[in-house]
Amino acid sequence: MPSERVVVRNKLSDTVAQKLESLIVAGEYAVGAKLPNEKVLAEEFGVGRSSMREAVRTLEAAGFLRSAHGVGVFVVTDRPRPGQIDQSLLGGITMSDLFETRMAIESKAAELAARRLTDHHAELLRSIVASASDPEISEADFVELDGRLHRQVAEASGNPLLLHMWESISPQFEEYSLKVIGLPGRLQRAHADHCGMVDAILARDSELAARRAHEHVAAVQAELQGGDDARRTVD
Structure with a gap:
């Protein structure tokens, strides 16, 4: 057995x-x-x-x-449908808790990353996005790159506390990602949103980077709640 x-x-x-x-x-x-x-x-x-x-x-x-x-x-x-997904995560956290925390962390991290971007972090972000663009990528590999991307944005912000906050929720983020990645079109929408956010950071457009990071989280939250507003490109 x-x-x-x-x-x-x-x-x-x-x-x-x-x-x-x-x-x-x-x-x-x-x-x-x-x-x-x-x-x-x-x-x-x-x-x-x-x-x-x-x-x-x-x-x-x-x-x-x-x-x-x-x-x-x-x-x-x-393929699970949004309403079928268990909303509970590690440590008694819910997906709603995670979304609220991501909203607080990721918009500011993306904004600061765009302002403080170094050549080193720019190259790392490009590399992660390029790897995730592989049409044959597995869902597990995409989830791993997804986590790396968000951590890299937090690191590129230059604020060690933002990075620490991201790392503190990374176990719940990975669990959540593995639960939702099988939704139809989820991987493709996630990758499209990642590309948009990284493009804004690379362009050093802090306002646009913050907005796209916010929209990135808000759209997948709406999708999991069954909202019509989720018909866009997100993770």
Whole structure:
């Protein structure tokens, strides 16, 4: 039995559902595939059949799975919709908390980075954006570059406290990014916004850089909340 599928028995069924969802998103259970039966799944995840059954029901309600009576359970999609994403993050933080904090940090960091940009930081920002432009880039690699980009902007601000503040939320940022990167078009919108923000910083336009950093966060927040205003290019 693959060790990565084992779930501690005292966990609730929503933990099992989250793990099963991550395997579906990762492609281990392909769209259209039939899941193993309940007994086999429960053994693979190291939980009781009742917990496994509840986890499957949770993912059916979320639209990932569909039950065919007398036939089995099938994977319907591997792409979460905004309303399906768990909003909780590490340390009891929510995505809403993270967005509010990012609004405070990133706009000012981008503004100061544009004012204080050095040739060294300019080259690093260009390099990160260029790497993220690879059309074959994996979602995991993009998330890693995403975090590096935002940290680099904070470092380029020349304010060590802004950098410290960014680093303090980086675990939650990475967790959030991994949760949302599978949304249709999310990677492309994120990259487009990154390019716009970096262009403004490289042009040393502090007002535009701050605005684009703010819009970058606001648009993805609106998208996750299901707002129509999210139809633009962001992360």
